[in-house]
Amino acid sequence: MLPYAAKRIGLGAVQVLAVAVLAFALVELLPGDAAVALAGDQPDPANIARIREQMHLDEPALARLGDWLAAIATGDFGASLVSGRPVAHLLATALEPTLILAGLTLILVLPLAIGLGIAAARRRGRWPDRLITTFTVGLYSVPEFALAVLLVSVFAIGLAWLPPTAVGVPSLLAEPAVLVLPLLVLLARPICSIARLVRAGMIEALDSEYVAHVRRAGVSERRVVFAHALPNAITPATAQIARTADWLLGGVIVVESVFVIPGLGTALVDAVNARDLPVVQGIAVVFGATTVLVNLAADLVAFRLAPRLEVAR
């Protein structure tokens, strides 16, 4: 376990570093003079000079890279080009709604996906399985915004059961009704992929010799499923759970935009549209580091569950 963990953590550290360098390189990749490109709609000389001075564009790139890495290590992401507020401050205010959304999704996704997968596997070939399988295959990569808009028009406008957006809500947790539709949309994709894998793993496990053996030994069906088949069935799904972090962050961006939730995703889209590069860089580092960490955790868990499968990365 330890050598593997050390190796995997080392790779994770390199990945985080690479994400930071990539975010930094965004400025370098801008066509032409970066300050002019960033000024965009307001190309007056004063504005260009301000941007150049604020981002230290006169210094050599390598020196700036060193400064940038040292700065983000201390939590200093620079200041927004548009509002002039420190990026770290922007991130802190936008973090809470995103954390609530992502956290609740992560809490809900595993029980739901595993439950669906087990239910389908135990009724293989019959209508519950066919229903679950068709749904999980069909909804696998439906664009979240389209799904969200359809749900809004049915449940918020047609039936008027739930609020259509989170506009005017002081805190997401204060009004849980606001959270229902965003969570449904966020859950759709990860549930589909994980449930499919759990179903496949469960079918294999339930057909195995050891399950036949524990059944013959008189073990109750519940124990057979949950204590014997499930731990073996779930290992292939662990790697997929890591990919979930990827989709979750992508989904959060879209879902926040549809439901007008002032989180990191909304901040990122606004910053991209306004070419506010320091903010884009800061959010990219936060998102990238989160993904790397979740991947790392999932790999370690997968290794712990089944050490014989060297999870090649």
Next chain:
Amino acid sequence: MSPEPPEPNTTASGLVSPRSPEPERPESGPRRLDPDDLSHPTGTLATGGARAATHPTAGAPSPRNRRTLLAPLPSGAVESRHTRPPGRRRSLRERIALALQERFALAALLALPLGIALAGPFLPVADGDRTQPFDPAAPWPGTDYLGTSVLDGVLDGGWGIVVTAAAATALAFLVGLPIGLVAAATRRRWLDEMLMRPFDLLLALPSLLLMLLLASIAPPTAWMLVLIVALVNLPDIARIVRAAALETAHRPAVEAMWLQGESWWRTSIGYIARSILPTVAADAGVRLVGAFYLVAAASFLGVGAGPEASDWAVMVDVNRGGIFLSPWGVVLPAALLVALSVGLNLLFDRLLARKAAA
């Protein structure tokens, strides 16, 4: 044994890992044992036999039933793997009817959005005059935020997304296929590492984030979107091609060709590339759906193909403000996007399942 065809409607059988035993393998013993029976080991044999004998179809002299009836169960039969709960049996005719129904449903799901997307721009529709935005009095399906008919937008809006996604997938394969192939076929380890390592880093970033980052510095044109989506899909394609080609590259046939002094081109293109084609074709469907998802999401977030382009995703975005007044301007394009995505998913899953069964 009995020539029972595999049940045609277990659509996801392709998802079951190849190691899992066939779902229907009537080997020996009581075919359908209840797990409840099995939890009482002493009663298993008797119950199993009795069940087979009293089975409604037991009167028919099918080979399987005769065997269960005549030969007492060997003790090894209990060791059989058929311990899952009994499923409802369907007759062959029922099953064919069901499969046909499913096929029609799938065809309808796909044909409608795909037909509108591909043929829509060429349909002659009378250009109505602009009226007021989100006009509730306008004929179905109402007007959009500019006051033009939603129908116009729906007919013209699919083409861009579908073509962009297809082009991006094609481009990604055009680049990813050679990279994966070279990485697998080379005998120099550093070349393999150099080609594949950068993708590990790309994979560490959420794809939508990567796309937004690239779009933040690139000018918003349709070609740029194709390039970006292709780049986002590239790592997965290169990895899958490499994995498939690695397996092929270690076959004795390749070793023999290598020893014979066949040229590198003949070995890698003529043999390895050709033999991984089925794997690549199966993967292409998944990639196309993924590219479609990314293109639609990018358009919706406003980093897609310029502001003047009006595709279904952009329609959903810009007409959102009037969803209370004229819901069809949002619901129609969103429903088409969902239908197309679901249809493609089900279609490719079905193709994969058939390939796995073959």
